[in-house]
Amino acid sequence: NAGVMQNPRHLVRRRGQEARLRCSPMKGHSHVYWYRQLPEEGLKFMVYLQKENIIDESGMPKERFSAEFPKEGPSILRIQQVVRGDSAAYFCASSPSGFQPQHFGDGTRLSIL
Amino acid sequence: AQSVTQPDIHITVSEGASLELRCNYSYGATPYLFWYVQSPGQGLQLLLKYFSGDTLVQGIKGFEAEFKRSQSSFNLRKPSVHWSDAAEYFCAVGAQDFGNEKLTFGTGTRLTIIP
Numbered sequence: 001n002a003g004v005m006q007n008p009r010h011l012v013r014r015r016g017q018e019a020r021l022r023c024s025p026m027k028g029h030s031h032v033y034w035y036r037q038l039p040e041e042g043l044k045f046m047v048y049l050q051k052e053n054i055i056d057e058s059g060m061p062k063e064r065f066s067a068e069f070p071k072e073g074p075s076i077l078r079i080q081q082v083v084r085g086d087s088a089a090y091f092c093a094s095s096p097s098g099f100q101p102q103h104f105g106d107g108t109r110l111s112i113l
Numbered sequence: 114a115q116s117v118t119q120p121d122i123h124i125t126v127s128e129g130a131s132l133e134l135r136c137n138y139s140y141g142a143t144p145y146l147f148w149y150v151q152s153p154g155q156g157l158q159l160l161l162k163y164f165s166g167d168t169l170v171q172g173i174k175g176f177e178a179e180f181k182r183s184q185s186s187f188n189l190r191k192p193s194v195h196w197s198d199a200a201e202y203f204c205a206v207g208a209q210d211f212g213n214e215k216l217t218f219g220t221g222t223r224l225t226i227i228p
Contacts, residue, residue, distance in 0.1 A: 004156070033215065042117075042203055042218035043157070056215060091156060095214075099164075099207075101147065102216060104156040 002027065004094050004105035005074075012111045013082050021077040021108045025094030032075045033102055034067060037089040049075060079110075087112045115140040115206045119219035127227050128196050134189040134222050136204030145207035146187040147216065148178055152200045160202075163187065174198070199226045 005024040013019050025032050031050055035043040048056040049069040060067065064082075069075040079086055089109050093102035116139045126132055138144055145164055149157040161172025168180040178189045187204060201223050205216040 006156075031214070035216075035218075042220045043205075043216075045215040045217065048215055059215070093157075093216075099145070099214065101159050101162050103159065104149070106154075106156040 004029075004092055004103055006090075006092050006105035006108050008108060009106065010109045010111070012113060014113045015083060016081050019079040019082050019086070019110055021079075021090050021092075021110070022074045023077070023092030023094075023105060024074040025092075026103055029094035029096050029103070031095045031097060032069050033093040033095075034075075034077050035091045035093065037091060037107070039088075043091060046077070082110075082112050084112050086110060115144065115208055115217045117204050117206050117217055117219035119202075119204055119222050121222045122220070123223045123225065125225040125227060126194055129193050132189075132191045132194045132198070132224070134202050134204075134224070136187045136189065136219060137185050138187060138204070138206045139185065140206055140208065142208075143182075146178075146180060147205040147207065148172065148176070148187075148189050149203045149205060149218075150200045151203065151221075157203065160189070194224075194226055196226045196228070199224055 033048050034046040037043045045059040047060050047067045064080045066078045089107045091107045093104045095102045118137045147162045148160040151157050160176050161170050163170050163180045176191050201221045203221045204219045207216050
């Protein structure tokens with residue numbers, strides 16, 4: 001049973017470009033969470049989605065960031081017009097329901113030049 | 114809002130020695146509590162969880178944690194560490210409210226093992 005799959009593992013973008021991070025949850029999991037980890041810090045919650053619905057986006061920056069989890073395909077975290085401060089590791093987690101442990105992918109390391 | 118404090122940023126122990134990593138949480142009701150481990154460049158692996166019931170929970174790799182409501186703590190323990198336990202350890206709290214399933218993490222404790 002494959003785990004949470006994130007791609008790419010590493011992403012390099014120049015300031016002003018767009019970054020698209022993909023997450024395929026574990027089989028049977030319909031709940032997806034995105035977290036961001038800055039260097040030397042813990043993970044900070046960004047957004048919680050179920051299929052075609054955003055449940056909680058209280059941790060998402062108001063501008064440039066968006067997330068979706070379509071009926072078919074992976075969840076996408078999109079960052080428009082990236083800036084140096086967006087450099088971080090972005091982790092996706094999934095669970096079969098809202099009150100089950102979350103299983104994490106290996107993350108996408110985003111570097112902004 | 115929930116919060117988690119891990120007071121020890123870095124801990125060094127000798128291989129074979131016992132280990133205790135501290136975690137204190139703040140949450141208004143009974144929380145869900147988790148310990149995750151992260152190796153460099155990797156994602157987080159769940160070590161153990163507390164949802165309800167027995168306050169002493171057993172996890173993988175020989176780890177255990179004890180939920181103490183009176184102290185708002187959920188400390189992680191292992192009787193004898195192995196060199197492969199060197200990693201970053203994160204305590205996390207989850208709410209039991211619908212629509213509030215996010216996890217709040219502590220800042221982590223880096224564990225170094227010396228021979």
